[in-house]
Amino acid sequence: MLIVDDVRKIYRVKERSGLFRSQWREVEAVGGLSFHMRPGKIIGLLGINGAGKTTTIKMCSTLLEPTDGTITVDGYDAVREDRQVKALVNMIAGGERMLYWRLTGRENLQYFASLYGLFGSRMTERIDFLLEQVGLTEAADTPVERYSKGMKQRLQIARGLINDPKYLFLDEPTLGLDAPIARQLRRHVKHLAAEQGKAILLTSHYIHEVEELCDEVFIIDKGRLIAHDTPAALTRMLAHGTRLEVEIPALSDALQRDLQKMVTQHGGTWHIVETPAQSWSVLLQSETDMTAPLLSLLAAHQSPVLQLRTQQPSLEDVILELAERRSA
Numbered sequence: 434m435l436i437v438d439d440v441r442k443i444y445r446v447k448e449r450s451g452l453f454r455s456q457w458r459e460v461e462a463v464g465g466l467s468f469h470m471r472p473g474k475i476i477g478l479l480g481i482n483g484a485g486k487t488t489t490i491k492m493c494s495t496l497l498e499p500t501d502g503t504i505t506v507d508g509y510d511a512v513r514e515d516r517q518v519k520a521l522v523n524m525i526a527g528g529e530r531m532l533y534w535r536l537t538g539r540e541n542l543q544y545f546a547s548l549y550g551l552f553g554s555r556m557t558e559r560i561d562f563l564l565e566q567v568g569l570t571e572a573a574d575t576p577v578e579r580y581s582k583g584m585k586q587r588l589q590i591a592r593g594l595i596n597d598p599k600y601l602f603l604d605e606p607t608l609g610l611d612a613p614i615a616r617q618l619r620r621h622v623k624h625l626a627a628e629q630g631k632a633i634l635l636t637s638h639y640i641h642e643v644e645e646l647c648d649e650v651f652i653i654d655k656g657r658l659i660a661h662d663t664p665a666a667l668t669r670m671l672a673h674g675t676r677l678e679v680e681i682p683a684l685s686d687a688l689q690r691d692l693q694k695m696v697t698q699h700g701g702t703w704h705i706v707e708t709p710a711q712s713w714s715v716l717l718q719s720e721t722d723m724t725a726p727l728l729s730l731l732a733a734h735q736s737p738v739l740q741l742r743t744q745q746p747s748l749e750d751v752i753l754e755l756a757e758r759r760s761a
């Protein structure tokens with residue numbers, strides 16, 4: 434298990450305070466964060482304001498030392514026993530950092546393998562296996578500068594798996610990827626956890642991605658934990674109300690007046706979302722379910738219902754609600 438226990442990180446930043454003077458200012462990037470990573474589980478780290486996600490990942494992967502608190506990985510201390518910890522962890526960042534463009538995919542992997550002390554036939558076997566796993570066997574000997582975005586991202590995955598880490602950190606892994614490639618990558622991440630038992634920590638600005646992949650979500654604001662649960666429980670706990678979208682062929686003044694009356698009685702709101710040719714689409718929001726009164730109102734106006742959809746609140750609504758509360 435990877436255990437982050439009450440970890441703080443303070444950066445010291447030098448700032449000019451006059452023409453010839455400068456002074457040090459402290460920035461608390463992470464302030465007393467605790468969580469666990471377990472085999473086969475994917476946890477999501479979602480941030481609100483300058484949350485400290487990247488700093489946390491860097492501390493867990495031994496690239497930065499915490500100012501306070503401890504990180505232990507299978508019993509090894511991430512600061513004192515960083516060599517043992519390095520063998521157990523790895524990080525995959527989105528974008529195109531960390532790859533050497535002039536080298537081929539295989540050469541890139543050979544370089545990173547050598548950093549982990551892998552040489553000879555063990556290295557060749559591992560690289561062949563990973564190239565196969567990410568579907569780059571054919572392109573293995575092509576320079577990376579000729580790879581597409583999706584191929585570079587798959588090579589990043591192979592790079593992050595070179596030491597067969599038990600704990601894997603994915604920092605914005607789908608950043609800038611086209612939808613089909615991002616979907617393929619999400620499938621791969623699920624597979625790594627479910628089939629290979631990797632413990633995965635994911636940060637992403639795409640909240641639907643976190644919702645789809647993560648067993649648990651930690652929401653942090655300015656380096657502090659403000660909510661932690663499964664995506665479903667967080668959604669139930671925080672996002673209130675229901676949304677109804679109804680499509681009708683006509684929206685008379687009389688119907689608009691009665692709709693307004695009904696919505697006011699339920700303490701809700703309504704507005705027209707789109708007006709495709711020959712129909713009207715209306716979105717209604719309230720704390721209580723308005724389906725039954727809406728249908729009887731439409732029946733009273735002899736208005737056919739072309740479509741009726743109920744939208745449940747999403748994790749995205751939860752994050753927006755939390756962000757609003759915290760800036761209020």
Ligand SMILES: Nc1ncnc2c1ncn2[C@@H]1O[C@H](COP(=O)(O)OP(=O)(O)OP(=O)(O)O)[C@@H](O)[C@H]1O
Pocket residue numbers: 444445446460461462480483484485486487488489
């Ligand atoms: N090297 C550094 N020196 C000083 N301050 C830093 C440094 N790195 C990060 N910070 C500050 O620490 C805070 C947390 O930064 P961090 O990059 O960890 O957050 P993040 O959640 O990953 O942000 P984002 O989602 O914008 O990438 C921010 O206020 C940032 O300005």
